[in-house]
Amino acid sequence: MITLTRRHMLSTLAASPLILGPAGAARAKVADVTWATWESNGKAEYTNTFEGRTGVKVRRSFLTSEDAQFAALKSGAGVDWDFLNPSLNGSSRYVKGGVLKALDLAKVPNAARMYDAFQGQDRIKGADGRTYMIPYLWGLNPxxxxxxxxxxxxxxxxxxxxxxxxxxxxxxxxxxxxxxxxxxxxxxxxxxxxxxxxxxxxxxxxxxxxxxxxxxxxxxxxxxxxxxxxxxxxxxxxxxxxxxxxxxxxxxxxxKPAAGIMGWCDCFAMPAGISDERAEIGLAFADYLLGPDYGLAVARGGNYATTTPVIRDQLTPAEQASIFVNDMGIMKDFxxxxxxxxxxxxxxxxxxxxxx
The missing domain is CATH 3.40.190.10 (Periplasmic binding protein-like II)
Structure with a gap:
């Protein structure tokens, strides 16, 4: 049984512009969504374009730890979250734990443009062969x-x-x-x-x-x-x-310690109990995270790289080096x-x- 919070009910009923998905089809009216993410990933200026384009307000619920996010999903404490931010390194427990909704990649066109290192990751797939997470942002922890x-x-x-x-x-x-x-x-x-x-x-x-x-x-x-x-x-x-x-x-x-540079990759996901209306917005948001507007904003505002090369050629050589996309071979050292x-x-x- 899906439990609807008062916020979900009110925001679903509130009047707002129609949402356009990746293919341009009309979507359900939803006033706002809540994204559980890290404060460095979710600055307001990174998602302003999405909000202006869709009329949907992206609210943030900043995470304190990866483990706390998973625990909240398992216990039901994360009931107000619409979009999630699991890491690639901990993906198996989310997928096996049954807390995520399967994603239709046909509605996320930019997913096909991801770097080879992030394409077809077995860790983001369930035993049913379906995809439950989409890698969208990566870098190193020094x-x-x-x-x-x-x-x-x-x-x-x-x-x-x-x-x-x-x-x-x-x-x-x-x-x-x-x-x-x-x-x-x-x-x-x-x-x-x-x-x-x-x-x-x-x-x-x-x-x-x-x-x-x-x-x-x-x-x-x-x-x-x-x-x-x-x-x-x-x-x-x-x-x-x-x-x-x-x-x-x-x-x-x-x-960057010689013993091993810690690489990281954040993923987009949605909770298993999300409504179909909000899931449609989620797929559009996932496509946005892999696209040029978010990619350019997070590259220049946060020195992070998305998992697609869509804005690479718009960056100066110095900017490319700063986010490690000047030589993708660096991933082999991570x-x-x-x-x-x-x-x-x-x-x-x-x-x-x-x-x-």
Missing amino acids: IVYRADRHEKEPDYGTLFDPKYKGQLAMRDYALEAIAIAGLHMGIDRAKVFTMSGPELAEAKKVLVAQKPLLRTYWQSIGDLTNLFATGEVTCAFSWRVPYDVLKDTMKMGMA LWPVAPPNYADWLKAWNEVKAS
């Missing part, structure tokens, strides 16, 4: 640091160095944090996401020992950026946002996180680290 406070470029070992006690930060995300501990322990990058039980236990010990060295486990990239600006944090496993925001006003660095089959054990270990 170590960001204050270059005026660090004499040399940090690596993962710096995040465990007592010399910088109180100045370090880690993202509150089990998959990446435990993998970083594994890399710091010397586990091969090819095996770091399939650690054995004893290796996972050792990684937990390493993270427990690290905890007193940290200023914070960050959830909001805006909060982390502010901590860099005030000097409370000088080195963090991060998104690139603090570097981009602060590099023109202070000496900032963005390190360490793409993959949630292991025993991810529940990883989550348990991570919660025990934070509670220690």
Whole structure:
């Protein structure tokens, strides 16, 4: 049984312009939709064109963690979400968990234009062969640091160095944090996401020992950026946002550890219980995320690349280099996180680290 919230009922009944799907067919009237996404992906200026074109207001519900998003879907706490933002690395639990709606790619023409690296990903398909997620945005997660406070470029070992006690930060995300501990322990990058039980236990010990060295486990990239600006944090496993925001006003660095550069890819999805009317808007929105308007806005406003090359030739060589589309071979050097089959054990270990 699908439970309709008061917001869904009112917004469905509200008068608004007709929606035009990818093929130009008239769609149902819906006043607004809510997109659960990261604050760096969902700035208002990135979706203004879609709103103006369709008359549908895109509201944001900013995520705090990947794990929290999945838990909300499983528990029903995410009932007000229309569009979702699961990561490619954790896609299997969403697909196998039955929380997503199958997507009709015939209504998302730009999906056929994705780079080969993102085409036909088995992880976004169910046992029924249907597609449940669409990769739309990708990049790398570096170590960001204050270059005026660090004499040399940090690596993962710096995040465990007592010399910088109180100045370090880690993202509150089990998959990446435990993998970083594994890399710091010397586990091969090819095996770091399939650690054995004893290796996972050792990684937990390493993270427990690290905890007193940290200023914070960050959830909001805006909060982390502010901590860099005030000097409370000088080195963090991060998104690139603090570097981009602060590099023109202070000496900032963005390190790519030799042990493995963490690549990431965000996907578009919809909850299994979404109405047909909202799902039609969702497919149009997915096509927009893969198209030139969002692509150009997020490339120049956020230094991120979409999974299609539709705006690549509009960028200067420097802009292409900034989002790593000048040489797509860089993807071969990325360490793409993959949630292991025993991810529940990883989550348990991570919660025990934070509670220690």
